[in-house]
Amino acid sequence: MVALLAGCSSSQPQWAQPPMAVPFQPTxxxxxxxxxxxxxxxxxxxxxxxxxxxxxxxxxxxxxxxxxxxxxxxxxxxxxxxxDQPDVFNILGVYFTQSAHFDAAYEAFDSSLELNIHHPFAQRNRGIALYYGGRYDLAFEDLNAHYQQNINDPYRVIWLYLVELEQDPVKAQEKLRLRYDNSDKQDWGWQIVRWYLNDITETQFLNQIALDSEDNALLAERLTEAYFYMGKLYFHNKDYGTALMLYKLALAGNVYEFVEHRFALLELSRLQAAINEQQQFDAVLDVNSESEAAQ
Known part of the structure; x- marks a missing residue:
């Protein structure tokens, strides 16, 4: 993976030394x-x-x-x-999503919801699995329904935005602004949304996390979330080098139970596939250029 990315150019982020937490250890x-x-x-x-x-x-x-x-x-x-355990089917669905076995993930989440239609996470997790499986319309249905249940949860807004970003980036930004304006803005996760909206810079965003985190555990949790969602946007913008660094930073805190840590490894696999595709495309362009020059 590192070898693949060694030659990739990326824009320099606005911070030189990103804040880090002491990684979680078994208690x-x-x-x-x-x-x-x-x-x-x-x-x-x-x-x-x-x-x-x-x-x-x-x-x-x-x-x-x-x-x-x-x-x-x-x-x-x-x-x-x-x-007949909906919680078990839910977490197995997350595992299937992590390993990109999406059909198995859908079945697991369906089983969870059949056993408990009001399961607090299965619908969201199925929407995320559908998003990673490229089924954006179905992902939107699940994640929008999940968002409607609590419009003040920033993470519901963020995942909905990530789906819409794949469909229509301009409208996605407009809807993100509208949902942010309609929220109570109480949860710290709204700072991630503010960064997505360009209301704050990366330096302000990361400095605020470092200053406001009361202990190492909170710092590790918030940085895991921050680096993951930052990586998502850099990946979308095809800045693969910076995305790679951010996903590694998201993994660094060992916050294993957070979905952001769970899916960071999946994102690295997607990143590798994107880079392979880009390299093949560049190779074709080089061949065509050489052929035109020879003519």
């Missing part, structure tokens, strides 16, 4: 809880419902520690004991 409490669940699962007197819950809880712990293959095994094991 003693998480490790103790994991050991306790492992001990309980050795018992042979547990009911299927209890086993399903224990595997689910261990899966969540593995997920929070970034051990996603182990987490996925636990979630599948949980479903084998109790197949």
């Amino acid at each position: 003693i409490q998480e490790q103790i809880q994991l050991a306790r669940i492992d001990q309980l699962l050795r018992r042979n007197d547990l009911s299927d419902d209890t086993l399903a819950q224990m595997y689910y809880e261990r899966g969540l712990l593995h997920d929070s520690l970034g051990l996603r293959d182990l987490a996925r095994l636990d979630f599948n094991q949980s479903l084998s004991f109790k197949p």
